[in-house]
Amino acid sequence: MNQLTDMHNYETEEGFTLADIYSLMFRSLYPLAFSKRGESDACKNFKQHATQLQRFRVDCDLGNVAVTLRQPDEGEHWTVPVAEGFIEYLSQRTTLRCEEYGIDVADIILPVIAQAVDHEPFLIRFVPEKILSREWLLMMVGPVPGIVKYIDVADELMRELIEAYPMAIIHLYNGKCTKELALVALRKEPMVLIYLPEEFQLDACKQVCEELRRENYRLKKQLAA
Known part of the structure; x- marks a missing residue:
């Protein structure tokens, strides 16, 4: 940062x-x-x-x-x-x-x-x-999700932050909100869909629905075995 x-x-x-x-x-x-x-x-x-x-x-x-x-x-x-x-x-x-x-x-x-x-x-x-450790940012993102707007961190850490508190994605500028982050947030919290950039909404929704369909099919096979 x-x-x-x-x-x-x-x-x-x-x-x-x-x-x-x-x-x-x-x-x-x-x-x-x-x-x-x-x-x-x-x-x-x-x-x-x-x-x-x-x-x-x-x-x-x-x-x-x-x-x-x-x-x-x-x-x-x-x-x-x-x-x-x-x-x-x-x-x-x-x-x-x-x-x-x-x-x-x-x-x-x-x-x-x-x-x-x-x-x-x-x-x-x-x-x-020295203070901006991964642990500290993960602790802060819940009570203060707006911090994601102002930090420049590695992609992997940003994914962790969005996964820890999906609604934080609404604070990301369009340039920082990637399709991958949109999927991370949507998998955890469906309500974020309306806050995603329009260019990601349809594809992200389709992909998450397909993932849910596959998971549902897998669980049905397990129960039937």
Whole structure:
């Protein structure tokens, strides 16, 4: 897939940038981190990244990062408020990466990406390729079938996606909806017939009906044996 970079350059029909949506979803999923009261378990578990967070803290202090860190509360490990700032920093990213400041953040951003793509399927064009696994796409195509419109994947994977959720085929442009994909969808869900390009409807219907006739004949022979 041709991954795009800066989400800030793209707007929804409502006038929101995709970066706005991403940031909103971040705040929705990590409200305790943004409350900056030391209540977030995710931030408390950042002690293992103390070395990397120290670099981040220096950049915040120097004004290189647009995040203001709070002072640690009494008895609180210094990494907790810095981790809160780091979560805020991640929410400001307009180019998504799986690593920031040497920290693997894939597990942090993955649920945010899933929720943001659910809100605006076009955002999938900005997802790091590391995350766009076969398993993830198969998980997403059901709740967000519109993603098939924006991904460029191998024919075999597209067949799997359409087979997993046949109605997703209605989101494919005519050039991407092939006769083979039409048959894959129709075999799983007859209702897709009315959404197929007209040039495929008759032939696809005939072929699937013939396949059903043959299968019915085969079953009758088995029962009669």
